[in-house]
Amino acid sequence: MRDYTKFYIDGKWVEPAAGAKTLDVINPADESVAGRISLGTAADVDAAAKAAHRAFQTFSRTSREERIALLERIIEEYKKRFDDMAAAITEEMGAPTVLAQRAQAPMGVGHLQTALNVLKNYKFEEERGGTIIVKEPIGVCGFITPWNWPVNQIACKVAPALATGCTMVLKPSEIAPFSGQIFAEIMDAAGVPAGVFNLVNGDGPTVGAAISSHPLIDMVSFTGSTRAGIEVAKNAAPTVKRVHQELGGKSPNIILDDADFDRAVSGGVRSVMNNSGQSCNAPTRMLVPAARMEEAINIARAAAEATVVGKPQDKVTIGPVVSETQFKKIQGLIQKGVDEGATLVAGGPGRPEGLDKGYYVKPTVFANVTNEMTIAKEEIFGPVLSIIGYKDVDEAVRIGNDTEYGLAAYVSGSDPAKIREVASRLRAGQVILNGAAPDLMAPFGGYKMSGNGREWGDHAFGEFLEVKAVLGAPKQAAE
Structure with a gap:
């Protein structure tokens, strides 16, 4: 000790x-x-x-x-x-x-x-x-x-x-x-x-x-x-x-209709789950074209189910969250998502099967979330993703900016001019395009x-x- x-x-x-x-x-x-x-x-x-x-x-x-x-x-x-x-x-x-x-x-x-x-x-x-x-x-x-x-x-x-x-x-x-x-x-x-x-x-x-x-x-x-x-x-x-x-942060992840959808959605899930969701710049609100919600659900479910939770010394994707206090807070917010009518795609309340001791949380994905729901507004700081549908790019930007936070934002698409234009409209200190790697010289705030x-x-x-x-x-x- x-x-x-x-x-x-x-x-x-x-x-x-x-x-x-x-x-x-x-x-x-x-x-x-x-x-x-x-x-x-x-x-x-x-x-x-x-x-x-x-x-x-x-x-x-x-x-x-x-x-x-x-x-x-x-x-x-x-x-x-x-x-x-x-x-x-x-x-x-x-x-x-x-x-x-x-x-x-x-x-x-x-x-x-x-x-x-x-x-x-x-x-x-x-x-x-x-x-x-x-x-x-x-x-x-x-x-x-x-x-x-x-x-x-x-x-x-x-x-x-x-x-x-x-x-x-x-x-x-x-x-x-x-x-x-x-x-x-x-x-x-x-x-x-x-x-x-x-x-x-x-x-x-x-x-x-x-x-x-x-x-x-x-x-x-x-x-x-x-x-x-x-x-x-x-x-x-x-x-x-x-x-x-x-x-804090509640970063939007806008996936445009011309993006590599499978790559963008699965990558967005992995980014949220990384570090057990305990990153202030995690892309916890995924915005997808409403017409492609079911497609996004299927991809996100597979990515969440591929996230291995377990003891940190094992070959796992994520370990526990940091404390009992955090565990209880996250569990309460997951239940809030269920109670407020979001579609539970993966995970949910309770510990993962076989992990009865330690502060382990199921990798959780909600879909058909509205930006007024608690899980879309509050920083959960756990492995929990909310998927929100949008009808056009203007609505996606509006929803993305409709938060008290502004730490980070994410945009995926195949048209360089279009993703740059969307990035210019987002009120955030750092905007990550197409899953770009971190840059230690880039200002963070x-x-x-x-x-x-x-x-x-x-x-x-x-x-x-x-x-x-x-x-x-x-x-x-x-x-």
Whole structure:
């Protein structure tokens, strides 16, 4: 059993402040206790924020070359711990071994490498006549990260923050904290200067609120539910700090009539089921021509039935969802879909046959869904797809945009001009055409209630920089 009861503050592993409680971390595959962590308090956040504030005075003045060397060391140490990271993710949140090895853990090193590549050529200064526009590190950053892609969300914040000269305090999800612990060990082994990176475990209402409201923390970056993101913004408001939010989604997947229908429908099902449906950008609303609903049903049923659910260490497509709380929420929403009259195509309430322990959910597909139904409106965050019919492209776009969210959208079709035109009408931060692969340089973030700001690639750097205008700057003497 993992015992991770210390915090990483000011370059040392330290005991929590007085009054800290411990929390058992549950393995969702078998409901056993996999480890324990300490739940920090405002005092722990204060110690970490003060350490980061002190470290900022020197780290913010480091050269590009020094930060390049630091990121290179972190990448080297990450690669040494790659298998440990993948195993931790499987244990803490139930990702199948193959997903942890091929997607979850690689995203961590991917974001670090991307930040390194961007840093090498990023322009921190620009001359405009007699004025110099300077981009400087914003200061101490507070990071509150989720459990669904745990190291992905840690790395996509930490990497650009380090690259731009910021210091930070991280609170990983208390539900899936093991990967955060290993990440901190990687940072320590890489020789990150004391106070630059700090880790405090804890829950949202205590540690998350303390990070959001702390006067020495200059910006907070949060990934999670829209509800929690609103609380972060409220807590941050009195200190007028910058707030970056990557929140929920209910992404439309518009399949046009000229698409490769079998490929688009089956691919859409697989995309929703991936990671047990626990991705904020999952294409959970599939829009198909109403006249082809039965065809879509047959393809989607076959794809859902081909989705193998089981223990993460086995050769399965998906493992459990992360917790009992999530399991109960998903079960309630599946039942809601049945009660509201959607056609149950595959799956349904209850655990899959033969899986009586662990938080396993049947791969579920509903058809003949209307956009007013609960399952079409709420983010389920489980392996549940809603298929909605449309009469023409205008209606498909209207339905696609008829949501409070705007994180991602998907379009499939054979006419390049047509799918580009549909993409231009969708109110979402990222639009994926014909199942395009992820791009770590593509900005990631949402419109509307899906948040504000952007992560990934060079766009992420801007979240961690302040802009200073220096007017009347004298010309530097030629060397």
